Amino acid sequence: MATVVVAMSGGVDSSVAAAMLRDQGYDVIGVNLRLYSKEDSQAYSLNKQCCTLDSMRDAEAVCRKLGIPFYALNMEREFTRDVVDYFVSEYLQGKTPNPCLACNAHIKFHHLFERAMALGADYIATGHYARLRRTESGVKLLTGVDAAKDQSYTLYMLSQRELERTLLPIGEQTKAETRELARKYGLVTANKPESQDICFIPSGDYRAFVRRLAPHAESPGPIVDTSGRQLGVHHGVAFYTIGQRKGLGITVGKPMYVVRLDPEKNMVVVGTKEELSSREIRLCDVNYIDGSPRTEAFECEVKLRYRGASIPAIVHPEDDRSVRVELLGPGNVAPGQAVVFYQGEEVLGGGKATS
Numbered sequence: 486m487a488t489v490v491v492a493m494s495g496g497v498d499s500s501v502a503a504a505m506l507r508d509q510g511y512d513v514i515g516v517n518l519r520l521y522s523k524e525d526s527q528a529y530s531l532n533k534q535c536c537t538l539d540s541m542r543d544a545e546a547v548c549r550k551l552g553i554p555f556y557a558l559n560m561e562r563e564f565t566r567d568v569v570d571y572f573v574s575e576y577l578q579g580k581t582p583n584p585c586l587a588c589n590a591h592i593k594f595h596h597l598f599e600r601a602m603a604l605g606a607d608y609i610a611t612g613h614y615a616r617l618r619r620t621e622s623g624v625k626l627l628t629g630v631d632a633a634k635d636q637s638y639t640l641y642m643l644s645q646r647e648l649e650r651t652l653l654p655i656g657e658q659t660k661a662e663t664r665e666l667a668r669k670y671g672l673v674t675a676n677k678p679e680s681q682d683i684c685f686i687p688s689g690d691y692r693a694f695v696r697r698l699a700p701h702a703e704s705p706g707p708i709v710d711t712s713g714r715q716l717g718v719h720h721g722v723a724f725y726t727i728g729q730r731k732g733l734g735i736t737v738g739k740p741m742y743v744v745r746l747d748p749e750k751n752m753v754v755v756g757t758k759e760e761l762s763s764r765e766i767r768l769c770d771v772n773y774i775d776g777s778p779r780t781e782a783f784e785c786e787v788k789l790r791y792r793g794a795s796i797p798a799i800v801h802p803e804d805d806r807s808v809r810v811e812l813l814g815p816g817n818v819a820p821g822q823a824v825v826f827y828q829g830e831e832v833l834g835g836g837k838a839t840s
């Protein structure tokens with residue numbers, strides 16, 4: 486019988502994933518990862534979703550109920566280096582990081598994946614809402630059945646080797662069905678609320694978090710328009726994101742958006758909505774889900790952010806790992822953000838915006 490290590494956050498999705506796999510006949514092992522414990526205790530106590538002792542106890546209680554082994558692994562060092570430090574450093578460089586993507590790439594599908602394989606597991610599983618289709622030409626990554634919960638965007642960087650040994654059991658159902666199953670199984674996690682956007686920033690205030698970890702980010706400088714005229718003063722480029730309109734403290738009679746961040750000149754550049762929208766985006770670190778870099782231009786739909794709309798586009802490959810994306814509809818992107826290619830329900834791949 487195949488053995489599967491289920492990454493259990495202590496939330497409802499991964500609890501149900503473990504229950505479903507057990508019932509499908511797998512030998513299931515539950516693993517909770519301790520990822521971050523440096524948050525201040527007040528904010529931390531609000532965060533019942535991830536990495537807390539409560540979450541670990543919930544994951545353990547679910548495993549006990551299901552009669553499967555449970556292990557807790559400490560990956561704080563890896564998480565701090567590969568997710569939190571990356572997150573802060575990207576903002577300091579005027580970029581927009583996505584920590585959930587970094588966590589998937591480095592923590593779940595690298596550190597946990599490699600450990601599970603080294604210990605002889607056949608698969609790892611998570612509670613992500615996305616689907617895998619095993620075909621003769623390889624494993625395809627598809628959107629989750631529940632469009633409102635689809636998490637395929639956060640998995641575009643996976644390789645065939647990882648996909649072949651991954652199971653995503655709850656992507657085939659809606660969130661309502663997952664909750665229903667959790668109640669049926671009598672799991673303590675059945676009524677847990679949805680998790681936070683960023684698990685290590687329970688308050689949601691990323692600026693306060695960056696300020697605390699990198700006090701030197703507080704570094705006032707000019708806010709200028711695209712012709713270089715000064716319109717105001719900013720607190721530090723790390724506290725602004727491309728597309729931001731509110732909180733700029735400038736009045737020019739029309740809505741102005743952050744269109745560029747220049748950490749070298751310590752400058753925030755603002756412009757009109759037209760100046761914000763991009764027609765072309767360059768991507769690096771491009772991954773193709775089928776493992777074959779394209780050489781010819783292809784049409785697809787792109788998502789520029791996790792909960793973003795699909796925008797028709799033409800992708801022009803430049804080399805194996807970089808492309809130029811021609812947007813056929815309105816959209817804007819910040820350097821550092823992931824751009825993911827879709828054809829219908831299938832994820833073709835994606836990359837990181839450099840401009």
Ligand SMILES: Nc1ncnc2c1ncn2[C@@H]1O[C@H](COP(=O)(O)OP(=O)(O)OP(=O)(O)O)[C@@H](O)[C@H]1O
Nearest residue numbers: 492493494496497498499517518536611612613680
């Ligand atoms: N601390 C953790 N330990 C182990 N696995 C985790 C942890 N955090 C997240 N995961 C895994 O990653 C998946 C996606 O994480 P995300 O934070 O998006 O949770 P979610 O969609 O709210 O799911 P859940 O309800 O299981 O928390 C989880 O379903 C789980 O498999």
